Amino acid sequence: MLTFSTITDLAQLPLFDRYVDLIQISERNMQNYALLKELAKLDKPLVLRRGTSSTIEDTLLSADYLMRCGNQQIIICERGIKTFETYTRHTLDISAIPLIKKLSHLPVIVDPSRATGRRDKVPPMARAAVAAGADGLLIEVHHDPDHALCDGAQSLGLDQFNKLTGQMRVIASAVERQF
Amino acid sequence: MLTFSTITDLAQLPLFDRYVDLIQISERNMQNYALLKELAKLDKPLVLRRGTSSTIEDTLLSADYLMRCGNQQIIICERGIKTFETYTRHTLDISAIPLIKKLSHLPVIVDPSRATGRRDKVPPMARAAVAAGADGLLIEVHHDPDHALCDGAQSLGLDQFNKLTGQMRVIASAVERQF
Amino acid sequence: MLTFSTITDLAQLPLFDRYVDLIQISERNMQNYALLKELAKLDKPLVLRRGTSSTIEDTLLSADYLMRCGNQQIIICERGIKTFETYTRHTLDISAIPLIKKLSHLPVIVDPSRATGRRDKVPPMARAAVAAGADGLLIEVHHDPDHALCDGAQSLGLDQFNKLTGQMRVIASAVERQF
Amino acid sequence: MLTFSTITDLAQLPLFDRYVDLIQISERNMQNYALLKELAKLDKPLVLRRGTSSTIEDTLLSADYLMRCGNQQIIICERGIKTFETYTRHTLDISAIPLIKKLSHLPVIVDPSRATGRRDKVPPMARAAVAAGADGLLIEVHHDPDHALCDGAQSLGLDQFNKLTGQMRVIASAVERQF
Numbered sequence: 001m002l003t004f005s006t007i008t009d010l011a012q013l014p015l016f017d018r019y020v021d022l023i024q025i026s027e028r029n030m031q032n033y034a035l036l037k038e039l040a041k042l043d044k045p046l047v048l049r050r051g052t053s054s055t056i057e058d059t060l061l062s063a064d065y066l067m068r069c070g071n072q073q074i075i076i077c078e079r080g081i082k083t084f085e086t087y088t089r090h091t092l093d094i095s096a097i098p099l100i101k102k103l104s105h106l107p108v109i110v111d112p113s114r115a116t117g118r119r120d121k122v123p124p125m126a127r128a129a130v131a132a133g134a135d136g137l138l139i140e141v142h143h144d145p146d147h148a149l150c151d152g153a154q155s156l157g158l159d160q161f162n163k164l165t166g167q168m169r170v171i172a173s174a175v176e177r178q179f
Numbered sequence: 180m181l182t183f184s185t186i187t188d189l190a191q192l193p194l195f196d197r198y199v200d201l202i203q204i205s206e207r208n209m210q211n212y213a214l215l216k217e218l219a220k221l222d223k224p225l226v227l228r229r230g231t232s233s234t235i236e237d238t239l240l241s242a243d244y245l246m247r248c249g250n251q252q253i254i255i256c257e258r259g260i261k262t263f264e265t266y267t268r269h270t271l272d273i274s275a276i277p278l279i280k281k282l283s284h285l286p287v288i289v290d291p292s293r294a295t296g297r298r299d300k301v302p303p304m305a306r307a308a309v310a311a312g313a314d315g316l317l318i319e320v321h322h323d324p325d326h327a328l329c330d331g332a333q334s335l336g337l338d339q340f341n342k343l344t345g346q347m348r349v350i351a352s353a354v355e356r357q358f
Numbered sequence: 359m360l361t362f363s364t365i366t367d368l369a370q371l372p373l374f375d376r377y378v379d380l381i382q383i384s385e386r387n388m389q390n391y392a393l394l395k396e397l398a399k400l401d402k403p404l405v406l407r408r409g410t411s412s413t414i415e416d417t418l419l420s421a422d423y424l425m426r427c428g429n430q431q432i433i434i435c436e437r438g439i440k441t442f443e444t445y446t447r448h449t450l451d452i453s454a455i456p457l458i459k460k461l462s463h464l465p466v467i468v469d470p471s472r473a474t475g476r477r478d479k480v481p482p483m484a485r486a487a488v489a490a491g492a493d494g495l496l497i498e499v500h501h502d503p504d505h506a507l508c509d510g511a512q513s514l515g516l517d518q519f520n521k522l523t524g525q526m527r528v529i530a531s532a533v534e535r536q537f
Numbered sequence: 538m539l540t541f542s543t544i545t546d547l548a549q550l551p552l553f554d555r556y557v558d559l560i561q562i563s564e565r566n567m568q569n570y571a572l573l574k575e576l577a578k579l580d581k582p583l584v585l586r587r588g589t590s591s592t593i594e595d596t597l598l599s600a601d602y603l604m605r606c607g608n609q610q611i612i613i614c615e616r617g618i619k620t621f622e623t624y625t626r627h628t629l630d631i632s633a634i635p636l637i638k639k640l641s642h643l644p645v646i647v648d649p650s651r652a653t654g655r656r657d658k659v660p661p662m663a664r665a666a667v668a669a670g671a672d673g674l675l676i677e678v679h680h681d682p683d684h685a686l687c688d689g690a691q692s693l694g695l696d697q698f699n700k701l702t703g704q705m706r707v708i709a710s711a712v713e714r715q716f
Contacts, residue, residue: 009547010547011571028568028569031565032565032569034545055266056264056266082590083260084234084260084440084442085234085274087235087236087278091262091272092273093264093270094304095267095270095294095304098299099300116274121274124274125274128310132304170349170350174347175306188368189367189368263619413621413624415623439620441619441630443618443633444594445640449618449628450631452629452631452662453658453661453662456658456662457625482631482632482668482669483631483669485708485712486666486668486669488668489665489667490662490664528711529668529708532664532704532711533664
């Protein structure tokens with residue numbers, strides 16, 4: 001089993017170094033260079049979340065900073081950008097997937113749960129991400145989402161998740177990927 | 180064969196009434212109520228393009244105006260919204276597809292050529308649109324796009340288009356649609 | 359007395375030509391070239407309102423279109439742009455005043471009533487506009503704004519207006535303007 | 538003489554506590570709660586800069602966090618927000634001044650140098666800020682701005698600054714303030 005968690009402050013670094021296999025850098029810290037510099041010294045994969053007001057170029061410059069500081073195991077996470085649309089929490093920028101993959105060699109994962117904030121929008125956006133070439137997904141799942149202590153509104157139930165994985169497998173095959 | 184063209188001014192109406200089967204309303208005219216009122220009197224399907232600064236609610240209110248004025252054959256076209264991202268011409272809002280389909284009974288089509296403005300981004304965005312439940316696509320194709328008189332940079336060649344339709348057929352099957 | 363009114367459709371042109379001294383072009387028509395072309399043929403001053411999603415460059419290009427079509431009496435009106443701020447209706451872009459005046463020879467007026475939508479914000483924004491070099495203001499005034507049939511929430515009472523004009527006179531003197 | 542400097546990282550806190558009289562919190566740290574919590578323990582005035590993608594409400598919530606953590610000496614600094622306008626670095630939101638002053642009891646200062654990034658735009662925006670009720674200004678001045686090591690393009694020369702202070706004194710009197 002892999003442990004995966006989001007670091008939000010430099011003071012958490014020793015704990016993360018000891019216990020977390022895959023460290024996620026939150027949107028707000030995408031340009032916290034003091035934190036990036038220390039994280040880059042660890043021999044662990046880092047998930048860099050694109051800030052909601054950041055361009056693709058901003059995001060790649062932060063990834064570049066991490067790489068120049070010594071860590072080459074960078075994964076970019078697209079999780080939605082700020083727009084004038086109000087029905088969704090943020091607007092998931094699906095076009096960022098092929099763009100980042102063309103502009104860099106970095107893998108791109110997508111977080112449709114956090115981006116949309118709404119359970120029924122997670123499956124279509126997860127399928128769209130796979131169809132556009134995403135290398136991975138962060139999907140929140142719960143055995144009883146309506147009674148989850150936190151983030152239930154954006155979590156899938158097990159049946160929904162099973163149906164979705166079946167669909168994603170078919171879509172992945174259409175773009176010559178395995179899932 | 181169907182004729183399809185975009186109306187930009189009220190003075191063009193008699194000509195469009197005579198020769199065009201499927202009339203598209205440009206983004207700039209989405210809230211041109213004088214034009215909408217006259218178009219709604221025609222017994223023809225209308226494609227309403229979402230403005231690049233319009234929310235989904237704005238778009239549905241314009242569709243509602245057309246329907247209250249008497250035309251029920253409305254198709255919504257998502258073609259990208261204005262964001263701070265600069266690598267693409269506009270940001271195609273894939274999440275608008277499931278949202279509009281839930282909030283209304285209207286079919287939703289997507290224009291990845293115009294939204295991205297870049298040929299190599301058309302296939303991933305077209306696939307993403309199908310995966311998210313789009314009812315149709317507007318894709319620009321040219322037998323020799325590098326020498327097209329206009330919009331060549333966003334047009335697919337025939338081989339690319341053939342490959343894409345094959346992929347879309349597989350993706351459509353995953354979401355229980357035919358293509 | 360001068361008559362001043364906003365044209366919203368080409369069909370209104372004969373009426374406006376006959377009765378209106380100063381014709382205002384609404385934000386939505388800033389890029390309605392069919393309308394601009396006809397308006398440019400009139401020998402009347404035109405107030406071009408900057409669209410809420412338009413850049414200064416967009417606005418100057420529309421002004422340029424009017425001038426190339428034959429009308430040199432163009433006045434630009436800044437009336438607020440779309441931003442993520444929600445307390446005000448739009449964000450009045452005060453910096454557009456010195457910018458447009460540097461980039462062109464055109465007079466710039468400001469509409470703080472429409473931009474803010476709130477009576478108590480009209481005086482500070484009107485004063486700021488004068489301080490930044492505006493050539494004029496559109497301010498809605500009503501003898502009993504709380505009972506106005508329309509736009510009362512953004513209209514000043516007569517006492518407020520008198521106080522404001524006194525303040526603006528002092529500010530105008532500081533920037534070597536008369537008021 | 539007062540020392541004034543911007544803190545960007547928690548590790549700088551002991552040094553700032555010792556040597557800085559007035560501590561500025563940079564835009565990127567407006568929601569860095571770990572840093573805010575520690576800063577709030579100091580018995581020093583804090584200048585909270587509004588983030589370029591933050592609403593007025595976001596900014597007041599950060600100010601509220603500082604106050605609930607024990608520091609009541611909070612000054613808000615408006616320094617421009619992200620918009621689609623490209624002629625200026627950011628769009629200085631002059632309407633934020635009367636809004637923040639109405640929604641809270643906090644003093645508001647304005648940074649026209651950083652917001653516009655252009656020397657010739659600093660005087661009109663500084664005058665507008667005073668006319669709208671600002672309590673203070675941050676203006677970069679240099680005896681020889683064209684040869685400044687840093688930020689010369691947005692710095693005023695001494696003559697420009699003298700002329701500006703004269704103008705601001707007149708404007709301040711119009712709004713019953715002293716300067």
